Amino acid sequence: MAKIQVGIPQGTRDFSTDIVRKRNYIFSTVRSVFELYGFQPLETPTMENIETLMGKYGEEGDKLIFKVLNNGLGDPKNLEKSKAAFENVLNGKNDKNLTERALRYDLTIPFARYVAMNHAQLTFPFKRYQIQPVWRADRPQKGRYREFYQCDADVVGSYSLLNEVELANIYAEVFSQLKIDVEIRINNRKILAGLAELCGGADKMMDITIAIDKLDKIGLEKVKEELATRGLQENQVARIEQYLSIEGSNEEKLQQLTELMGDNETAKKGIEEITYVLNYAAIAGNSKLVTDFTLARGLNYYTGTIFEVKAKNVQMGSIGGGGRYDDLTGLFGVPNLPGVGISFGVDRIYDVMEELKLFPEAVQTGTQVLFFNLGDAESRKAFELAQQLRGKGVRCELYHELAKFDKQFKYAEKKAIPFIVIIGSKELEEGTCVIKDLKKSEQFALKQNELQNFSF
RNA sequence: GAGGCUGUAGCUCAGUCGGUUAGAGCGCAAGUUUGUGGCACUUGAGGCCGUGGGUUCGAAACCCAUCAGCCUCCCCA
Numbered sequence: 001m002a003k004i005q006v007g008i009p010q011g012t013r014d015f016s017t018d019i020v021r022k023r024n025y026i027f028s029t030v031r032s033v034f035e036l037y038g039f040q041p042l043e044t045p046t047m048e049n050i051e052t053l054m055g056k057y058g059e060e061g062d063k064l065i066f067k068v069l070n071n072g073l074g075d076p077k078n079l080e081k082s083k084a085a086f087e088n089v090l091n092g093k094n095d096k097n098l099t100e101r102a103l104r105y106d107l108t109i110p111f112a113r114y115v116a117m118n119h120a121q122l123t124f125p126f127k128r129y130q131i132q133p134v135w136r137a138d139r140p141q142k143g144r145y146r147e148f149y150q151c152d153a154d155v156v157g158s159y160s161l162l163n164e165v166e167l168a169n170i171y172a173e174v175f176s177q178l179k180i181d182v183e184i185r186i187n188n189r190k191i192l193a194g195l196a197e198l199c200g201g202a203d204k205m206m207d208i209t210i211a212i213d214k215l216d217k218i219g220l221e222k223v224k225e226e227l228a229t230r231g232l233q234e235n236q237v238a239r240i241e242q243y244l245s246i247e248g249s250n251e252e253k254l255q256q257l258t259e260l261m262g263d264n265e266t267a268k269k270g271i272e273e274i275t276y277v278l279n280y281a282a283i284a285g286n287s288k289l290v291t292d293f294t295l296a297r298g299l300n301y302y303t304g305t306i307f308e309v310k311a312k313n314v315q316m317g318s319i320g321g322g323g324r325y326d327d328l329t330g331l332f333g334v335p336n337l338p339g340v341g342i343s344f345g346v347d348r349i350y351d352v353m354e355e356l357k358l359f360p361e362a363v364q365t366g367t368q369v370l371f372f373n374l375g376d377a378e379s380r381k382a383f384e385l386a387q388q389l390r391g392k393g394v395r396c397e398l399y400h401e402l403a404k405f406d407k408q409f410k411y412a413e414k415k416a417i418p419f420i421v422i423i424g425s426k427e428l429e430e431g432t433c434v435i436k437d438l439k440k441s442e443q444f445a446l447k448q449n450e451l452q453n454f455s456f
Numbered sequence: 457g458a459g460g461c462u463g464u465a466g467c468u469c470a471g472u473c474g475g476u477u478a479g480a481g482c483g484c485a486a487g488u489u490u491g492u493g494g495c496a497c498u499u500g501a502g503g504c505c506g507u508g509g510g511u512u513c514g515a516a517a518c519c520c521a522u523c524a525g526c527c528u529c530c531c532c533a
Contacts, residue, residue, distance in 0.1 A: 007524075060531060063457090106533090134533090139457090141527060148533065317533085345533050374491080409493030424491060436492075443492080 011138070011146025018364055023350060025363045026178065027131055030151055030344055033174045034129040037166055039153050042128040044110040047101040054094065054102075056109050056331065064136045066103040066146075073098065103135040107152045108328075108341070115156055116332030124157030124337075143317070143348060154341030156328055161273055164305045164324065165280040167342045171309055171320060172286045174344070179358050181312040182319070184288045187295040188274045189302050189323070191257070194267025195243055199236035207231070212244060213296035220244065243293060250278055250291045257293060270304075277305060301325045307342060311352045319348045368456045369396035370412045373403065374424045381448070382423045385433070388452045396421075412438060419456055423448075 008014065015023060031041075053065055073082040078097075085097035104110050107130045115126065131151045140146055153170065155163045168184060175182045196205035207230040211223050218226075220241070227237045239260075246256045254271060261267035274291060281289050297306050304324035311319055322342030329337045353359055369389060371382035379398060386396045399408045412420050422434040433451055436443035446454065 010525085058531095064531085136532080138532075139530095140525095144533075150533075319533095321533085343533080348533075372491095404490075405492055406489085407493090411493095413493065420493095422491080426491085434492095438493080441494090 009146065011140035011144075013145065013147070017366070021363055021366070022353070022359050023346065025359065026346055026349055026353070027151070029177050030174055030346075031129070031131065033170055033177065034153050036173070037127075037153075037170055039127045039129040042111065042114065042130045043132060044104065044107070044114055044130070046103060048104055048110055048113065050094065050096075050100055050102045052113050053105055053109060057105060061105065064138050065105050066135045066137050067099040068101040068103065069099055070097070070101075104132075105136060106134050107132060107150045108154070111152070111154060112328045113332055115337065116329040116334040119329070119334050119337070122157075125155050125160075125163070126157055127153070127155045129153040143351065145347070149346045151344040151346050152341055153343075154339050156337050156339040158340075159338050161276050161305075162280070163340050164273075164277045165284070167322065167340065168277065168281050168289060168307065169284050169286050171307070171342060172281075172284075172288045175288075175309070178349070178353065180319075180349070180352060180356070182288055183290050183310050183312060184286075185292040185295050185308045185310060186274060186277065186289050187291065187293055187306050188270035189304055189306060190266050190270030190273065191261075191293060192270075192296060194261055194264040194270060195240065197266055198261065198264055199239050200232050204230070204232065208240065209296040212240070212294050215244065215294050246293055250289070253291050253293065273304060297321060297323060305340065314352050314355055316348055316352055316355075319345045319352060321345075364416060365418060367395050367397050367415060367417045369394060369419045369421055370408070370415075370417045371396065371398040372405070372408050372420060372422045372424075373399040373401060374422070375402060378423050378425065378428050381428055382421065385421070385423070385448060385451055392452050394456050421451070 047068060050065075050067065054062055057064070072078055081097045085095035088095040089098055111128065111130060115122065129152065131149065133147050133149050135147050138144065138146060153167065155167075168186070171182070171184050192209055193202065193205055196202055196208050199208065208227070211226040211230060214226070215223050223244070224237050224241060227240060228234075232240070243257075243260060246253050246260070248256070254275060257267075258271060261271070278289055278291070292308075295306060295308055297308065302323040303326045306323035307321055308318045309320035310316075320343060322340070324338070324340040326338050327335060328339045329335070369386075371379075371386050373379045373382065379402070382398050386398050389396050399411065409420070411417075418437065418439055420436045420438060422436065427433050427445070427448075431448050432445045433448050434443055434445050435451075435454065
């Protein structure tokens with residue numbers, strides 16, 4: 001028999017049963033906390049109109065959007081149009097006669113599109129969460145896929161800093177439930193803007209943030225070099241170095257920053273905001289927030305608070321991030337709707353939990369009870385009792401055929417089923433059954449009519 | 457877009473200088489053992505050596521091409 005070549009597209013994954021269980025554990029934890037804070041679920045289509053997405057993620061981003069080919073291109077009556085369209089695409093232009101749809105690239109732009117389309121009906125501030133896969137035609141590598149899940153919560157239509165506080169608390173709550181020890185780094189783009197004003201002018205802000213964003217990766221000296229090549233004067237670089245070397249507790253850092261920034265109004269506003277968020281979070285008992293003025297985040301649409309979550313005790317990039325942005329829906333013709341949002345990096349959270357062995361054992365238990373199949377009459381009784389137990393919400397199954405003990409035991413073992421129930425000829429006669437706890441390797445007999453009251 | 461590494465059994469991998477019948481561990485199946493698993497032992501099944509071409513008396517090994525996967529940079533989650 002010839003082997004048929006099978007596979008899945010590059011950068012995609014099958015999630016086998018145990019992985020799905022663990023991922024669902026993360027999803028349901030995140031979802032329940034989102035709900036706890038008043039966020040509502042939203043889902044948008046896998047495909048968007050191509051013009052909704054194009055131009056929203058920069059030049060690089062456009063290249064990474066998966067485009068969907070139109071149907072009916074080969075139809076004789078479309079042939080001329082299709083050929084012309086293909087010519088256009090080869091010349092780097094987009095053409096609706098070839099492709100008018102694309103796979104969603106993130107959840108933020110579709111959300112913005114949704115809000116723009118429905119703003120008249122929505123109650124503001126609108127708080128939504130969204131957990132769906134997104135697609136990028138990127139080259140896959142470690143922790144990076146062409147299909148991956150995003151897990152976002154955003155508030156639109158409110159300038160209140162209480163939103164930031166709530167989102168920070170959501171981070172703290174989720175990671176506390178997942179038992180991941182984290183540091184929630186917080187900064188404010190206004191502080192970075194203020195720094196830019198003091199060092200070369202507001203138009204240097206992008207250059208400065210790009211350079212200091214790399215601090216972790218390339219170190220202080222290289223950052224200074226990069227700043228110099230980006231046209232900053234020596235004294236300006238020196239000031240940034242001073243800025244980057246701020247250390248201590250949150251209060252100490254803010255104190256040093258205040259002194260360094262003098263009476264720059266923009267920076268003052270940023271410091272005020274970050275102080276507000278820290279104070280309120282403290283009321284909620286959130287002690288995970290750490291000010292980090294070197295935190296910049298690449299996305300240039302952030303305008304206020306920015307967050308990044310880092311797991312402690314493990315070598316891993318950020319497992320969450322977010323921030324405040326102005327005018328989310330302006331691109332779609334609905335101006336003046338500010339927003340703030342956070343995102344969870346599910347794949348990385350999974351890796352961290354796997355590495356630190358943080359998944360509870362119960363997550364991996366599917367079937368709780370296996371009934372042995374020891375003959376016709378015996379299995380009929382087992383079948384009946386299994387049905388009863390299911391009525392009580394106990395997950396159980398009956399071994400699918402008569403087989404040796406050995407085989408049935410091994411099945412239970414492989415599926416990590418913690419309990420087995422044995423009904424053989426003897427038990428059938430006596431109206432009893434034997435329950436065996438495979439973990440403790442203990443067993444005892446029980447009346448059949450008492451089985452449904454047993455707590456598995 | 458640029459670069460590096462790897463493709464041999466279901467899985468993880470050995471395979472020497474190019475040499476005759478391609479190996480191991482795990483897993484799978486059967487048995488020792490027809491009502492008590494995990495351990496041990498015995499036996500067995502399972503291979504187009506990624507694909508195509510070339511060099512050679514001879515290729516899993518060398519060369520070229522191609523496909524696939526992994527990884528790094530860019531960028532990002």
